[in-house]
Amino acid sequence: MKLLEERILKDGNVLGENILKVDSFLTHQVDFKLMKEIGQTFADRFKDAGVTKVVTIEASGIAPALYVAEALDVPMIFAKKAKNITMNEGILTAEVYSFTKQVTSTVSIAGKFLDPSDKVLIIDDFLANGQAAKGLIQIIEQAGAQVEAIGIVIEKSFQDGRGLLEELGYPVVSLARLDRFENGQVVFKEADI
Amino acid sequence: MKLLEERILKDGNVLGENILKVDSFLTHQVDFKLMKEIGQTFADRFKDAGVTKVVTIEASGIAPALYVAEALDVPMIFAKKAKNITMNEGILTAEVYSFTKQVTSTVSIAGKFLDPSDKVLIIDDFLANGQAAKGLIQIIEQAGAQVEAIGIVIEKSFQDGRGLLEELGYPVVSLARLDRFENGQVVFKEADI
Numbered sequence: 001m002k003l004l005e006e007r008i009l010k011d012g013n014v015l016g017e018n019i020l021k022v023d024s025f026l027t028h029q030v031d032f033k034l035m036k037e038i039g040q041t042f043a044d045r046f047k048d049a050g051v052t053k054v055v056t057i058e059a060s061g062i063a064p065a066l067y068v069a070e071a072l073d074v075p076m077i078f079a080k081k082a083k084n085i086t087m088n089e090g091i092l093t094a095e096v097y098s099f100t101k102q103v104t105s106t107v108s109i110a111g112k113f114l115d116p117s118d119k120v121l122i123i124d125d126f127l128a129n130g131q132a133a134k135g136l137i138q139i140i141e142q143a144g145a146q147v148e149a150i151g152i153v154i155e156k157s158f159q160d161g162r163g164l165l166e167e168l169g170y171p172v173v174s175l176a177r178l179d180r181f182e183n184g185q186v187v188f189k190e191a192d193i
Numbered sequence: 194m195k196l197l198e199e200r201i202l203k204d205g206n207v208l209g210e211n212i213l214k215v216d217s218f219l220t221h222q223v224d225f226k227l228m229k230e231i232g233q234t235f236a237d238r239f240k241d242a243g244v245t246k247v248v249t250i251e252a253s254g255i256a257p258a259l260y261v262a263e264a265l266d267v268p269m270i271f272a273k274k275a276k277n278i279t280m281n282e283g284i285l286t287a288e289v290y291s292f293t294k295q296v297t298s299t300v301s302i303a304g305k306f307l308d309p310s311d312k313v314l315i316i317d318d319f320l321a322n323g324q325a326a327k328g329l330i331q332i333i334e335q336a337g338a339q340v341e342a343i344g345i346v347i348e349k350s351f352q353d354g355r356g357l358l359e360e361l362g363y364p365v366v367s368l369a370r371l372d373r374f375e376n377g378q379v380v381f382k383e384a385d386i
Contacts, residue, residue, distance in 0.1 A: 029270045029306045030255075032263040059251035059271060062223075063259055070225040077222045078252060082294065101275065113222045 001175035039067025094135035114143035130161030232260025287328035307336035323354030
């Protein structure tokens with residue numbers, strides 16, 4: 001997605017070996033115009049796939065996932081990272097290790113929001129090691145629902161998340177693919193859309 | 194907001210003494226159509242107020258805040274509840290106690306996204322004790338920016354958050370105000386919009 005790649009080059013900050021900070025438009029401050037374009041781009045790709053739900057994980061996935069859901073005209077569900085006292089029955093869970101935050105979280109979705117007739121498009125802001133997406137897949141399969149694909153805004157192609165998810169049998173569709181960082185600049189691989 | 198009150202009556206679940214669960218359209222599964230209406234309703238109210246930023250707190254505030262930002266055509270910023278290794282300088286923080294989750298979190302916003310010329314509309318999904326909103330106000334004032342108002346989707350009017358924020362001098366504008374629960378049913382107070 002050319003618009004996204006241009007925005008990453010303009011406003012992204014490369015930190016250290018493997019961190020790209022995009023907090024001015026995606027992960028902290030959010031540019032709704034770009035999110036709408038992202039939503040439309042995924043929706044164009046999946047408009048004939050029969051997707052019935054968009055699933056993401058709090059918190060940075062919510063903004064892009066919401067506009068994908070709007071463009072596909074389906075509900076969006078965001079998985080929770082911590083138990084809440086108002087969430088107490090019929091909860092589907094998976095363990096997810098975050099390399100960025102260096103903690104393991106129990107990720108959960110209330111089972112009542114997924115059923116075997118659902119075809120789910122997973123959306124997330126970043127794909128690095130694939131642990132978050134893998135946790136979401138486990139939860140969706142516990143519900144007997146089908147994962148159509150994993151849509152990623154920014155893929156760190158130098159990490160092994162894509163390989164892991166493809167080995168599990170799920171297509172990954174990424175709008176921007178980071179091949180490597182050179183002198184503090186992003187070098188892209190060809191994106192999927 | 195009549196549409197919201199009707200939705201609460203239809204799909205909200207009263208749990209125990211003081212919990213209203215709205216996880217089928219707001220706090221877990223998200224109905225983007227309702228969020229758009231919420232965004233437009235707040236925007237109609239604040240369209241002449243010169244708002245330059247919408248600020249919320251992860252995670253359930255993001256969906257309504259995003260559509261408010263879209264309708265006002267300004268950026269949305271979501272405050273973070275935990276430190277992230279990619280967030281390491283110029284961070285403004287406040288301590289916030291969550292009665293729902295029974296934990297104190299450090300809430301933070303990168304200072305670079307707020308400046309003294311900003312006029313901020315705070316948006317949150319729930320107002321109970323007002324601790325989250327108070328933390329956001331503290332952060333916004335550390336940046337020298339101005340808080341225009343606090344826009345709330347669902348106010349628990351039987352708790353003291355509104356009083357606390359009004360005493361601090363900030364207007365609270367709530368789309369639905371829960372007066373009390375009677376036999377497992379919500380009884381509303383007159384809403385602000």
